Amino acid sequence: MTVSRTAPEDQDSDKTRAGIQSVEVGFALLEVLAQAEGPLMLRDLAASAGMSAAKAHRYLVSFQRLGLVVQDNASTRYELGPATLRLGLATLSRLDAVKMARERLPALMEKTGHTLAIAVWGNHGPTLVHWQESPLAVPVNLRLGDVMPMLSSATGRCFAAFIGNGVGADRARAMIEQEMLLARKLGRTDVPTTAAGVRELVEHTRAQGLGQGVNVLLPGLSGFCSPVFDADGQLSLGVVALGSSATLDTQPRGTVAQQLLSMTHQLSADLGWHRA
Template identity: 45%
Template sequence: METTEVEDDLPPDGDAEDARTSRDRSGIQSIEVGTQLLVALTRAMRAMALGDLARAAGMHPSKAHRYLVSLQRVGAVSQDPLTGRYELGPFALRLGLASLNRSDAIVRTRPLLAGLRDQTGHTIGIAVWSDRGPTVVHWEKAGGAPGVNLRIGDVLPMLNSATGRLFGAYQPMEQTLPLVERELHERAGDDLPGLPRSLTDYYRLCEDVRTEGASWVTGSLLPGVNALSLPVFGARGQLVLVLIALNLQPLFHAQRGGELEHTLRTFVMRLSAMLQAPAESPPKAGGRRSKAAR
Protein backbone atom coordinates (compact mmCIF):
# COMPACT_ATOMS: atom_id res chain seq x y z
CA MET A 1 0.00 0.00 0.00
CA GLU A 2 1.27 3.47 -0.85
CA THR A 3 2.02 5.61 2.13
CA THR A 4 1.73 9.36 2.30
CA GLU A 5 4.40 11.79 3.47
CA VAL A 6 2.46 12.43 6.65
CA GLU A 7 2.30 8.72 7.42
CA ASP A 8 6.06 8.42 6.92
CA ASP A 9 6.55 11.14 9.55
CA LEU A 10 4.31 9.49 12.12
CA PRO A 11 5.94 8.40 15.39
CA PRO A 12 5.85 4.69 16.22
CA ASP A 13 2.56 5.00 18.09
CA GLY A 14 0.91 6.60 15.05
CA ASP A 15 0.06 9.87 16.83
CA ALA A 16 -0.17 12.46 14.03
CA GLU A 17 -0.57 15.30 16.54
CA ASP A 18 2.81 14.44 18.12
CA ALA A 19 4.40 14.49 14.67
CA ARG A 20 3.03 17.95 13.92
CA THR A 21 4.19 19.22 17.31
CA SER A 22 7.68 17.84 16.68
CA ARG A 23 7.90 19.64 13.33
CA ASP A 24 6.61 22.88 14.86
CA ARG A 25 9.33 22.75 17.50
CA SER A 26 12.15 22.27 15.02
CA GLY A 27 14.40 25.28 14.60
CA ILE A 28 17.61 26.45 13.02
CA GLN A 29 20.47 24.82 14.85
CA SER A 30 23.08 27.33 13.69
CA ILE A 31 21.22 30.15 15.45
CA GLU A 32 21.15 28.15 18.68
CA VAL A 33 24.86 27.37 18.39
CA GLY A 34 25.78 30.98 17.66
CA THR A 35 23.77 32.15 20.64
CA GLN A 36 26.10 30.16 22.92
CA LEU A 37 28.82 32.72 22.09
CA LEU A 38 26.51 35.59 23.06
CA VAL A 39 25.63 33.84 26.32
CA ALA A 40 29.33 33.40 27.10
CA LEU A 41 30.05 37.10 26.45
CA THR A 42 27.10 38.13 28.61
CA ARG A 43 28.23 35.98 31.52
CA ALA A 44 31.83 37.16 31.26
CA MET A 45 30.81 40.86 31.30
CA ARG A 46 34.10 41.71 29.58
CA ALA A 47 35.83 41.45 26.22
CA MET A 48 37.24 37.98 25.54
CA ALA A 49 40.00 36.47 23.42
CA LEU A 50 38.89 33.96 20.81
CA GLY A 51 40.27 30.94 22.68
CA ASP A 52 38.66 31.90 25.98
CA LEU A 53 35.37 32.66 24.30
CA ALA A 54 35.36 29.37 22.40
CA ARG A 55 36.04 27.39 25.59
CA ALA A 56 33.28 29.23 27.45
CA ALA A 57 30.86 28.42 24.62
CA GLY A 58 32.00 24.79 24.41
CA MET A 59 33.21 24.81 20.80
CA HIS A 60 36.42 24.64 18.77
CA PRO A 61 38.06 28.05 18.09
CA SER A 62 37.82 27.66 14.30
CA LYS A 63 34.10 26.95 14.57
CA ALA A 64 33.63 29.86 16.99
CA HIS A 65 35.45 32.17 14.58
CA ARG A 66 33.08 31.33 11.72
CA TYR A 67 30.07 32.14 13.87
CA LEU A 68 31.69 35.31 15.18
CA VAL A 69 32.19 36.58 11.62
CA SER A 70 28.44 36.34 11.01
CA LEU A 71 27.57 37.78 14.42
CA GLN A 72 29.83 40.76 13.66
CA ARG A 73 28.06 41.35 10.36
CA VAL A 74 24.70 41.79 12.10
CA GLY A 75 26.18 43.87 14.92
CA ALA A 76 25.63 41.29 17.66
CA VAL A 77 29.37 41.09 18.34
CA SER A 78 32.20 43.58 17.88
CA GLN A 79 35.97 43.02 17.83
CA ASP A 80 38.58 45.40 19.15
CA PRO A 81 40.95 46.07 16.20
CA LEU A 82 43.93 46.48 18.55
CA THR A 83 43.52 43.57 20.97
CA GLY A 84 41.41 41.24 18.79
CA ARG A 85 39.10 40.62 21.74
CA TYR A 86 35.38 40.17 21.23
CA GLU A 87 32.60 42.03 22.98
CA LEU A 88 28.84 42.36 22.66
CA GLY A 89 28.05 44.56 19.68
CA PRO A 90 25.69 47.53 19.28
CA PHE A 91 22.75 45.44 18.11
CA ALA A 92 23.02 43.09 21.10
CA LEU A 93 23.08 46.09 23.43
CA ARG A 94 20.07 47.69 21.72
CA LEU A 95 18.21 44.39 21.93
CA GLY A 96 18.84 44.10 25.65
CA LEU A 97 17.90 47.72 26.25
CA ALA A 98 14.67 47.31 24.27
CA SER A 99 13.76 44.31 26.43
CA LEU A 100 14.42 46.26 29.64
CA ASN A 101 12.33 49.18 28.42
CA ARG A 102 9.30 46.95 27.95
CA SER A 103 9.06 46.09 31.63
CA ASP A 104 5.89 47.25 33.35
CA ALA A 105 7.74 49.39 35.90
CA ILE A 106 9.60 51.37 33.24
CA VAL A 107 6.58 51.77 30.98
CA ARG A 108 4.57 53.22 33.87
CA THR A 109 7.38 55.39 35.22
CA ARG A 110 8.75 56.98 32.07
CA PRO A 111 5.85 59.40 31.40
CA LEU A 112 6.21 60.90 34.90
CA LEU A 113 9.86 61.90 34.67
CA ALA A 114 9.57 65.03 32.51
CA GLY A 115 7.27 66.57 35.11
CA LEU A 116 9.77 65.82 37.89
CA ARG A 117 12.56 67.35 35.81
CA ASP A 118 10.52 70.52 35.30
CA GLN A 119 9.62 70.64 39.00
CA THR A 120 13.22 70.28 40.23
CA GLY A 121 15.16 71.86 37.37
CA HIS A 122 17.57 68.90 37.38
CA THR A 123 18.30 66.03 35.02
CA ILE A 124 16.18 63.04 36.03
CA GLY A 125 16.82 59.44 35.04
CA ILE A 126 16.00 55.87 35.94
CA ALA A 127 18.24 52.81 36.02
CA VAL A 128 17.52 49.10 36.37
CA TRP A 129 19.67 46.07 37.08
CA SER A 130 20.82 44.11 34.04
CA ASP A 131 23.39 41.37 33.45
CA ARG A 132 25.95 44.14 32.92
CA GLY A 133 25.10 46.03 36.12
CA PRO A 134 23.21 49.28 36.86
CA THR A 135 21.93 50.33 33.43
CA VAL A 136 20.44 53.71 32.51
CA VAL A 137 17.18 53.20 30.60
CA HIS A 138 15.77 56.73 30.45
CA TRP A 139 16.92 60.35 30.86
CA GLU A 140 15.03 63.62 30.99
CA LYS A 141 17.86 66.13 30.64
CA ALA A 142 17.59 69.57 32.21
CA GLY A 143 18.71 72.60 30.24
CA GLY A 144 21.97 74.34 31.03
CA ALA A 145 23.82 71.20 32.13
CA PRO A 146 26.42 70.52 29.39
CA GLY A 147 28.66 68.63 31.81
CA VAL A 148 26.04 65.94 32.44
CA ASN A 149 27.05 63.56 29.67
CA LEU A 150 25.34 60.23 30.32
CA ARG A 151 23.49 58.20 27.70
CA ILE A 152 20.71 55.65 27.65
CA GLY A 153 22.33 52.24 27.89
CA ASP A 154 25.29 53.45 29.95
CA VAL A 155 26.32 51.06 32.73
CA LEU A 156 27.18 52.91 35.93
CA PRO A 157 30.05 51.81 38.19
CA MET A 158 29.32 50.10 41.48
CA LEU A 159 32.00 51.86 43.53
CA ASN A 160 31.72 55.56 42.79
CA SER A 161 28.21 56.23 41.44
CA ALA A 162 25.23 56.95 43.67
CA THR A 163 23.20 54.48 41.64
CA GLY A 164 25.78 51.69 41.82
CA ARG A 165 26.00 52.05 45.59
CA LEU A 166 22.22 51.96 45.87
CA PHE A 167 22.06 48.71 43.90
CA GLY A 168 24.85 47.40 46.10
CA ALA A 169 22.72 48.18 49.14
CA TYR A 170 19.48 46.56 47.95
CA GLN A 171 20.34 44.02 45.24
CA PRO A 172 21.24 40.44 46.32
CA MET A 173 24.96 40.19 47.03
CA GLU A 174 25.42 37.20 44.72
CA GLN A 175 24.49 39.50 41.82
CA THR A 176 26.57 42.51 42.83
CA LEU A 177 29.68 40.80 44.21
CA PRO A 178 31.34 39.86 40.87
CA LEU A 179 31.03 43.44 39.62
CA VAL A 180 32.26 44.96 42.87
CA GLU A 181 35.27 42.62 43.02
CA ARG A 182 36.18 43.39 39.42
CA GLU A 183 36.02 47.15 39.99
CA LEU A 184 38.05 46.90 43.18
CA HIS A 185 40.76 45.07 41.22
CA GLU A 186 40.68 47.39 38.21
CA ARG A 187 40.69 50.57 40.30
CA ALA A 188 43.19 49.53 42.95
CA GLY A 189 45.50 52.39 41.94
CA ASP A 190 42.78 55.04 41.61
CA ASP A 191 43.23 57.95 44.01
CA LEU A 192 39.62 59.19 43.79
CA PRO A 193 38.57 60.48 47.24
CA GLY A 194 35.96 58.36 48.97
CA LEU A 195 36.47 55.35 46.71
CA PRO A 196 36.04 52.08 48.66
CA ARG A 197 39.28 50.08 48.82
CA SER A 198 37.92 46.72 49.98
CA LEU A 199 34.74 44.66 50.11
CA THR A 200 34.45 45.55 53.78
CA ASP A 201 34.59 49.27 52.96
CA TYR A 202 32.07 48.90 50.14
CA TYR A 203 29.45 46.95 52.04
CA ARG A 204 29.84 49.18 55.08
CA LEU A 205 29.05 52.09 52.75
CA CYS A 206 26.04 50.14 51.40
CA GLU A 207 24.80 49.67 54.96
CA ASP A 208 24.87 53.46 55.37
CA VAL A 209 22.88 53.77 52.14
CA ARG A 210 20.23 51.38 53.48
CA THR A 211 20.04 53.34 56.72
CA GLU A 212 19.49 56.60 54.86
CA GLY A 213 17.36 55.14 52.07
CA ALA A 214 19.30 57.22 49.55
CA SER A 215 22.75 57.61 48.03
CA TRP A 216 24.67 60.85 47.41
CA VAL A 217 27.87 61.47 45.45
CA THR A 218 29.73 64.73 44.89
CA GLY A 219 31.82 64.77 41.74
CA SER A 220 32.95 61.15 42.11
CA LEU A 221 31.31 59.89 38.91
CA LEU A 222 31.50 62.96 36.67
CA PRO A 223 33.79 65.85 37.62
CA GLY A 224 31.78 68.82 38.85
CA VAL A 225 28.51 66.87 38.92
CA ASN A 226 26.50 65.93 42.01
CA ALA A 227 23.93 63.14 42.11
CA LEU A 228 21.28 61.74 44.41
CA SER A 229 19.72 58.30 43.83
CA LEU A 230 16.73 56.76 45.60
CA PRO A 231 15.18 53.28 45.49
CA VAL A 232 11.79 52.40 44.01
CA PHE A 233 10.24 49.17 45.29
CA GLY A 234 7.80 46.73 43.71
CA ALA A 235 4.91 44.69 45.03
CA ARG A 236 7.09 42.13 46.86
CA GLY A 237 9.33 44.75 48.39
CA GLN A 238 12.09 44.19 45.83
CA LEU A 239 14.08 46.97 44.20
CA VAL A 240 12.61 47.48 40.72
CA LEU A 241 14.42 50.63 39.62
CA VAL A 242 16.49 53.54 40.87
CA LEU A 243 15.55 57.19 40.45
CA ILE A 244 18.49 59.46 39.68
CA ALA A 245 18.71 63.25 39.96
CA LEU A 246 21.89 65.08 39.01
CA ASN A 247 23.26 68.40 37.88
CA LEU A 248 26.33 70.61 37.95
CA GLN A 249 27.57 71.24 41.49
CA PRO A 250 26.75 74.98 41.62
CA LEU A 251 23.14 74.20 40.61
CA PHE A 252 22.54 71.03 42.62
CA HIS A 253 21.78 71.61 46.28
CA ALA A 254 21.04 68.11 47.52
CA GLN A 255 22.00 68.44 51.14
CA ARG A 256 20.45 65.91 53.49
CA GLY A 257 17.05 67.04 54.68
CA GLY A 258 16.82 69.73 52.01
CA GLU A 259 13.93 70.63 49.73
CA LEU A 260 15.21 68.57 46.79
CA GLU A 261 15.58 65.43 48.89
CA HIS A 262 12.06 65.90 50.25
CA THR A 263 10.66 66.33 46.72
CA LEU A 264 12.41 63.23 45.43
CA ARG A 265 11.47 61.08 48.43
CA THR A 266 7.83 62.08 48.03
CA PHE A 267 8.01 61.16 44.35
CA VAL A 268 9.54 57.70 44.91
CA MET A 269 7.07 56.91 47.69
CA ARG A 270 4.17 57.68 45.35
CA LEU A 271 5.87 55.84 42.50
CA SER A 272 6.44 52.74 44.65
CA ALA A 273 2.78 52.78 45.70
CA MET A 274 1.71 53.06 42.07
CA LEU A 275 3.93 50.19 40.93
CA GLN A 276 2.75 48.00 43.80
CA ALA A 277 -0.85 48.42 42.61
CA PRO A 278 -2.08 46.54 39.52
CA ALA A 279 -2.03 48.54 36.31
CA GLU A 280 -5.47 49.64 35.19
CA SER A 281 -6.76 47.79 32.15
CA PRO A 282 -8.17 49.90 29.31
CA PRO A 283 -11.96 49.68 28.96
CA LYS A 284 -13.15 47.01 26.57
CA ALA A 285 -14.67 48.16 23.32
CA GLY A 286 -17.60 45.83 23.86
CA GLY A 287 -18.37 47.55 27.15
CA ARG A 288 -18.50 50.96 25.48
CA ARG A 289 -20.84 49.68 22.76
CA SER A 290 -23.10 48.09 25.34
CA LYS A 291 -23.33 51.36 27.30
CA ALA A 292 -24.09 53.34 24.15
CA ALA A 293 -26.81 50.88 23.25
CA ARG A 294 -28.46 51.54 26.60
Protein backbone atom coordinates (compact mmCIF):
# COMPACT_ATOMS: atom_id res chain seq x y z
CA MET A 1 0.00 0.00 0.00
CA THR A 2 1.31 3.43 -0.92
CA VAL A 3 1.09 6.15 1.70
CA SER A 4 0.96 9.70 0.46
CA ARG A 5 2.97 12.08 2.62
CA THR A 6 2.88 15.86 2.45
CA ALA A 7 6.21 17.56 2.83
CA PRO A 8 6.50 19.90 5.86
CA GLU A 9 7.07 22.89 3.61
CA ASP A 10 3.87 22.08 1.68
CA GLN A 11 1.94 21.88 4.97
CA ASP A 12 3.26 25.29 6.00
CA SER A 13 2.26 26.69 2.62
CA ASP A 14 -1.27 25.34 3.02
CA LYS A 15 -1.57 26.91 6.47
CA THR A 16 -0.34 30.24 5.13
CA ARG A 17 -2.92 30.23 2.37
CA ALA A 18 -5.69 29.17 4.76
CA GLY A 19 -4.95 31.95 7.21
CA ILE A 20 -6.58 32.34 10.61
CA GLN A 21 -10.26 33.02 10.21
CA SER A 22 -10.77 34.35 13.74
CA VAL A 23 -8.25 37.13 13.06
CA GLU A 24 -10.09 38.12 9.90
CA VAL A 25 -13.45 38.08 11.70
CA GLY A 26 -12.15 40.16 14.59
CA PHE A 27 -10.58 42.70 12.28
CA ALA A 28 -14.09 43.66 11.13
CA LEU A 29 -14.58 45.32 14.52
CA LEU A 30 -11.47 47.44 14.06
CA GLU A 31 -12.61 48.47 10.59
CA VAL A 32 -15.97 49.61 11.95
CA LEU A 33 -14.27 51.69 14.67
CA ALA A 34 -11.88 53.20 12.13
CA GLN A 35 -14.77 54.38 9.95
CA ALA A 36 -17.02 55.56 12.79
CA GLU A 37 -17.55 59.22 13.61
CA GLY A 38 -16.73 58.51 17.27
CA PRO A 39 -16.84 55.86 20.05
CA LEU A 40 -19.54 53.17 19.72
CA MET A 41 -21.72 51.16 22.09
CA LEU A 42 -21.16 47.40 22.02
CA ARG A 43 -24.51 46.65 20.38
CA ASP A 44 -23.91 49.17 17.58
CA LEU A 45 -20.34 48.05 17.02
CA ALA A 46 -21.35 44.39 16.88
CA ALA A 47 -24.27 45.05 14.52
CA SER A 48 -22.10 47.06 12.13
CA ALA A 49 -19.53 44.24 12.10
CA GLY A 50 -22.24 41.63 11.47
CA MET A 51 -21.84 39.61 14.65
CA SER A 52 -23.57 39.07 17.97
CA ALA A 53 -22.77 41.31 20.94
CA ALA A 54 -21.45 38.32 22.91
CA LYS A 55 -19.07 37.33 20.13
CA ALA A 56 -17.92 40.90 19.63
CA HIS A 57 -17.28 41.29 23.35
CA ARG A 58 -14.88 38.33 23.37
CA TYR A 59 -12.81 39.89 20.62
CA LEU A 60 -12.90 43.30 22.29
CA VAL A 61 -11.54 41.88 25.54
CA SER A 62 -8.47 40.60 23.68
CA PHE A 63 -8.13 43.80 21.68
CA GLN A 64 -8.19 45.82 24.92
CA ARG A 65 -5.34 43.70 26.33
CA LEU A 66 -3.32 44.47 23.21
CA GLY A 67 -4.09 48.19 23.30
CA LEU A 68 -5.94 48.03 19.97
CA VAL A 69 -9.20 49.12 21.60
CA VAL A 70 -10.09 51.14 24.69
CA GLN A 71 -13.38 51.41 26.56
CA ASP A 72 -14.58 54.52 28.34
CA ASN A 73 -15.53 53.57 31.89
CA ALA A 74 -18.30 56.17 32.11
CA SER A 75 -20.06 55.71 28.77
CA THR A 76 -18.92 52.06 28.17
CA ARG A 77 -18.33 53.01 24.53
CA TYR A 78 -15.42 51.54 22.56
CA GLU A 79 -12.81 53.45 20.57
CA LEU A 80 -9.56 52.62 18.79
CA GLY A 81 -6.63 52.34 21.21
CA PRO A 82 -3.06 53.63 21.22
CA ALA A 83 -1.68 50.53 19.50
CA THR A 84 -3.72 51.27 16.38
CA LEU A 85 -2.35 54.81 16.33
CA ARG A 86 1.21 53.48 16.48
CA LEU A 87 0.48 51.05 13.66
CA GLY A 88 -1.19 53.74 11.60
CA LEU A 89 1.64 56.21 12.10
CA ALA A 90 4.20 53.53 11.23
CA THR A 91 2.33 52.77 8.01
CA LEU A 92 1.99 56.42 7.06
CA SER A 93 5.66 57.04 7.77
CA ARG A 94 6.52 54.42 5.15
CA LEU A 95 4.60 56.19 2.41
CA ASP A 96 6.98 57.82 -0.01
CA ALA A 97 5.52 61.32 0.27
CA VAL A 98 5.69 61.34 4.07
CA LYS A 99 9.18 59.84 4.07
CA MET A 100 10.43 62.38 1.56
CA ALA A 101 8.89 65.22 3.55
CA ARG A 102 10.46 64.02 6.79
CA GLU A 103 13.89 63.85 5.17
CA ARG A 104 13.62 67.52 4.16
CA LEU A 105 12.46 68.95 7.47
CA PRO A 106 15.91 69.35 9.10
CA ALA A 107 17.08 71.62 6.28
CA LEU A 108 13.83 73.59 6.43
CA MET A 109 14.17 74.00 10.19
CA GLU A 110 17.66 75.42 9.75
CA LYS A 111 16.22 78.06 7.43
CA THR A 112 13.12 78.93 9.46
CA GLY A 113 14.14 78.18 13.06
CA HIS A 114 10.60 77.11 13.91
CA THR A 115 8.81 73.88 14.84
CA LEU A 116 7.68 71.84 11.85
CA ALA A 117 5.11 69.11 11.38
CA ILE A 118 3.56 66.91 8.70
CA ALA A 119 -0.19 66.37 8.42
CA VAL A 120 -2.14 63.94 6.26
CA TRP A 121 -5.84 63.33 5.76
CA GLY A 122 -6.90 60.60 8.22
CA ASN A 123 -10.21 58.96 9.06
CA HIS A 124 -11.29 61.94 11.15
CA GLY A 125 -9.65 64.83 9.29
CA PRO A 126 -6.21 66.46 8.90
CA THR A 127 -3.98 64.51 11.29
CA LEU A 128 -0.47 65.23 12.57
CA VAL A 129 1.81 62.29 11.77
CA HIS A 130 5.26 63.78 12.33
CA TRP A 131 6.54 66.48 14.66
CA GLN A 132 9.95 68.13 14.72
CA GLU A 133 10.29 70.67 17.49
CA SER A 134 12.70 73.54 17.31
CA PRO A 135 15.08 73.85 20.30
CA LEU A 136 13.88 77.45 20.68
CA ALA A 137 10.19 76.62 20.42
CA VAL A 138 7.61 77.60 22.98
CA PRO A 139 5.75 74.58 24.46
CA VAL A 140 2.71 73.66 22.35
CA ASN A 141 -0.03 71.35 23.57
CA LEU A 142 -0.19 69.33 20.36
CA ARG A 143 0.88 65.75 19.75
CA LEU A 144 1.05 63.06 17.08
CA GLY A 145 -2.36 61.80 16.10
CA ASP A 146 -4.11 65.08 16.86
CA VAL A 147 -6.80 66.05 14.35
CA MET A 148 -6.67 69.71 13.43
CA PRO A 149 -9.88 71.78 13.11
CA MET A 150 -10.75 72.85 9.58
CA LEU A 151 -11.46 76.53 10.23
CA SER A 152 -9.33 77.50 13.24
CA SER A 153 -5.96 76.05 12.27
CA ALA A 154 -3.53 76.72 9.44
CA THR A 155 -3.50 72.99 8.75
CA GLY A 156 -7.27 72.70 8.50
CA ARG A 157 -7.51 75.77 6.30
CA CYS A 158 -4.92 74.29 3.96
CA PHE A 159 -6.86 71.04 3.65
CA ALA A 160 -10.17 72.89 3.27
CA ALA A 161 -8.76 74.85 0.35
CA PHE A 162 -6.85 72.13 -1.49
CA ILE A 163 -8.55 68.81 -0.76
CA GLY A 164 -10.74 69.25 -3.84
CA ASN A 165 -13.30 66.54 -4.53
CA GLY A 166 -11.05 63.63 -3.69
CA VAL A 167 -11.18 61.19 -0.80
CA GLY A 168 -12.23 62.99 2.35
CA ALA A 169 -14.07 65.88 0.70
CA ASP A 170 -17.44 64.87 2.18
CA ARG A 171 -15.91 64.50 5.62
CA ALA A 172 -14.23 67.89 5.26
CA ARG A 173 -17.54 69.54 4.45
CA ALA A 174 -19.20 67.90 7.44
CA MET A 175 -16.41 69.07 9.74
CA ILE A 176 -16.71 72.61 8.42
CA GLU A 177 -20.47 72.64 9.02
CA GLN A 178 -19.98 71.45 12.61
CA GLU A 179 -17.28 74.03 13.27
CA MET A 180 -19.38 76.86 11.85
CA LEU A 181 -22.25 75.87 14.12
CA LEU A 182 -19.98 75.80 17.16
CA ALA A 183 -18.39 79.13 16.23
CA ARG A 184 -21.83 80.74 16.02
CA LYS A 185 -22.79 79.35 19.42
CA LEU A 186 -19.58 80.68 20.95
CA GLY A 187 -19.90 84.02 19.20
CA ARG A 188 -16.46 83.74 17.60
CA THR A 189 -15.47 86.41 15.11
CA ASP A 190 -12.04 85.05 14.16
CA VAL A 191 -13.36 82.10 12.12
CA PRO A 192 -16.05 81.94 9.42
CA THR A 193 -19.60 81.32 10.64
CA THR A 194 -21.35 81.34 7.25
CA ALA A 195 -20.95 79.53 3.94
CA ALA A 196 -19.97 82.83 2.31
CA GLY A 197 -17.30 83.34 4.95
CA VAL A 198 -15.89 79.87 4.31
CA ARG A 199 -15.77 80.50 0.55
CA GLU A 200 -13.89 83.73 1.16
CA LEU A 201 -11.40 81.97 3.44
CA VAL A 202 -10.87 79.16 0.92
CA GLU A 203 -10.36 81.58 -1.96
CA HIS A 204 -7.90 83.64 0.09
CA THR A 205 -5.98 80.49 1.08
CA ARG A 206 -5.76 79.31 -2.51
CA ALA A 207 -4.62 82.74 -3.66
CA GLN A 208 -1.71 82.86 -1.24
CA GLY A 209 -0.92 79.17 -1.78
CA LEU A 210 -0.96 78.02 1.85
CA GLY A 211 -3.09 77.98 4.96
CA GLN A 212 -2.45 80.58 7.64
CA GLY A 213 -3.56 80.91 11.25
CA VAL A 214 -2.73 83.75 13.63
CA ASN A 215 -3.93 83.30 17.22
CA VAL A 216 -6.95 81.23 16.16
CA LEU A 217 -5.96 77.72 17.22
CA LEU A 218 -4.27 78.74 20.48
CA PRO A 219 -3.60 82.20 21.93
CA GLY A 220 -0.10 83.40 21.06
CA LEU A 221 0.42 80.67 18.45
CA SER A 222 0.66 81.26 14.71
CA GLY A 223 1.49 79.05 11.78
CA PHE A 224 1.38 78.16 8.12
CA CYS A 225 0.54 74.92 6.32
CA SER A 226 1.65 74.44 2.73
CA PRO A 227 0.15 71.71 0.51
CA VAL A 228 2.06 68.92 -1.22
CA PHE A 229 0.47 67.36 -4.31
CA ASP A 230 1.05 63.98 -5.92
CA ALA A 231 1.47 63.17 -9.61
CA ASP A 232 -2.32 63.25 -10.12
CA GLY A 233 -2.61 66.70 -8.58
CA GLN A 234 -4.29 65.34 -5.45
CA LEU A 235 -3.42 66.76 -2.03
CA SER A 236 -0.96 64.32 -0.49
CA LEU A 237 -0.02 66.06 2.76
CA GLY A 238 0.60 69.41 4.37
CA VAL A 239 3.86 70.71 5.83
CA VAL A 240 3.31 72.91 8.87
CA ALA A 241 5.45 75.63 10.46
CA LEU A 242 4.46 76.78 13.96
CA GLY A 243 5.78 79.37 16.34
CA SER A 244 5.06 82.11 18.82
CA SER A 245 3.08 84.95 17.31
CA ALA A 246 5.71 87.26 18.77
CA THR A 247 8.60 85.71 16.85
CA LEU A 248 7.11 83.98 13.79
CA ASP A 249 7.01 86.09 10.63
CA THR A 250 3.28 85.84 9.90
CA GLN A 251 3.42 87.62 6.53
CA PRO A 252 2.48 85.31 3.62
CA ARG A 253 5.38 86.83 1.65
CA GLY A 254 7.70 86.64 4.64
CA THR A 255 10.70 84.38 5.13
CA VAL A 256 8.94 81.48 6.87
CA ALA A 257 6.06 81.25 4.41
CA GLN A 258 8.31 81.54 1.37
CA GLN A 259 10.78 78.93 2.63
CA LEU A 260 7.86 76.61 3.34
CA LEU A 261 6.37 77.15 -0.11
CA SER A 262 9.72 76.59 -1.79
CA MET A 263 10.17 73.27 0.00
CA THR A 264 6.64 71.98 -0.71
CA HIS A 265 6.70 73.06 -4.36
CA GLN A 266 9.92 71.12 -4.86
CA LEU A 267 8.56 68.09 -3.03
CA SER A 268 5.40 68.16 -5.15
CA ALA A 269 7.54 68.34 -8.29
CA ASP A 270 9.61 65.38 -7.10
CA LEU A 271 6.37 63.43 -6.61
CA GLY A 272 5.48 64.11 -10.25
CA TRP A 273 3.18 67.12 -9.91
CA HIS A 274 3.40 69.79 -12.58
CA ARG A 275 1.92 73.19 -11.80
CA ALA A 276 -0.52 74.53 -14.40
